[in-house]
Amino acid sequence: MSQTLINAMADLDESVLVAEVNALKSQGAPALEIIQKLQEGMNIVGKRYEEKEYYLSELIMSAEIFKEAAALIGGDLAAGDAPSHGTFVMGTIYGDIHDIGKNIVTTVMSCNGFRVIDLGVDVSTAAYIEAIREHKPQVVGISCLLTTAFDGMKECISSIEAAGLRDGLKILIGGGPCDQTTADYVGADAYCKTAQDSVEYSKKLMGVK
């Protein structure tokens, strides 16, 4: 299978990547193997982000190119046939519609081999609970940009616990105004200052090196 594909994904070379996917497809390469190579390229993107060679601009392009390649082979990234380290459910808490920080985290987690379920913004407690029941994540991320959303985070986490879903589940929070005091207040397991913090926390939790 093509090293060219991995490199094109890692280097964000859209034209080479499209040509390579089409070539592999015409040669009859299985879709899952192509997806796995794309994921290898995405892992390199994640590594480069961690090493500050890449930034948000490159994460966004990598997600865009990955989506384009997946569409060419008819793959469903959300279904995620590719192996992953674990499942991460993420959303911006209800009452808050900001999505930039949330999108950074979901992209970085995806680049690092996690299956990501993105619930979007203004996410209700019921939607978090439903997603936890359906996808059985190891980690849930809750984001906000408004201090007025702290009470919503607190209520959501209490409700997850009351629903009996907290055992074996870690809940991370992050976003502009959050800090450790916020994490303590809302009852989260940890506060992530950066997107990379969520990767490191989750990898450590799942024993990934």
Place this chain on the structure above:
Amino acid sequence: MKTNAELLNERRERIRKAVALEKPDKTPVVPLMDAFCAKHMGAPMAKFATSLTYSNEVMVESMKELGDLDGSDSAFVAAPLFPLGFMTRIKMPGKELPDDMLWQLDEKEVMTRDDYDTILSKGWPAFEDDYLRNRIGVPLDDVLAELANIPQMVKKMEDAGYVVYSPLVINLVTEKISGGRSMPGFMKDLYQCPDKVEAVIDVIQEGTLNELRQAIRATKSEYVFISPARGASEFFRPKLWERFVWKYLKQVADAILEEGAVINFHIDSNWERDLEYFKSFPKGKCVFETDGVTDIYKIKEALGDRMCIKGDVPAAMLALGTPDQVYNYCTKLIRDMGPGFILSSGCALPANAKVENVKAMIAAARS
């Protein structure tokens, strides 16, 4: 007992000295005040967020109750003006949101790549007018009519003895395009059609520079507020940042300085990688205002001998902390930052900041 006029002069001088890196009698306290004032005074958020004049009245009352702070970044709430700065829709309390909620930008990809061609062929002013009125539904005539009352709003705050720190706000071109296209859309454009993006930004920038010069001359503003938040270093590779953010930010900053005004860089997110670039500005003519994401101690280390620093009491501490925590945080900051420092909230005072915490912040600068 000092008169309000005397207090106003004293506070102006305090701020002037801090900005010039001289030693003021006390550390100035100038938070970015808006939604907090509504909650503080029990004012309906829906009315506060949509009326500049009403917000001005509420803010003045809030400041009087708080006591001995030096001023506010602005004389009125900025929410109705956000769509003009970010070319994006806004959800407002009492309209798209419940009455007592905060306003929020509703960032969607409204501006398209095809719009770049329209801007290049028809020019920015015609495009902007149509886009604001018809694409994102800004009641432009109403907004402009209220803006005509700014001098009275500034006077009302000054009559109460408080400085309106930066009555003039200049919207930056990168914020407009990035907001209109959405952050992901804009970043994709930087990869997929960079030359066209640059051509569009050049067209808009030319108008921006002319307008800002006229605005500074017309308003005789001593301080100009610019907020390049979406251009943060943490978002872009250095080459992209230099080409699409810094180049245009520097042009605007140079024009403001040439007009004799002080620049308040309202810097949200992390700019740590590129702090060195700000050394190119003359000493004592700029303020680096941080929300706390760029470490204020690293700013001090890199720029403390060149520009005043403003910040950065954390929003979470103001909302959840105790007065002692706030007081101790501010006292340490005042001691560590030295004379070229203005004490402020990290970005805006949060709506749900505890009043006693805001008072503790002021008290720390007065002890």
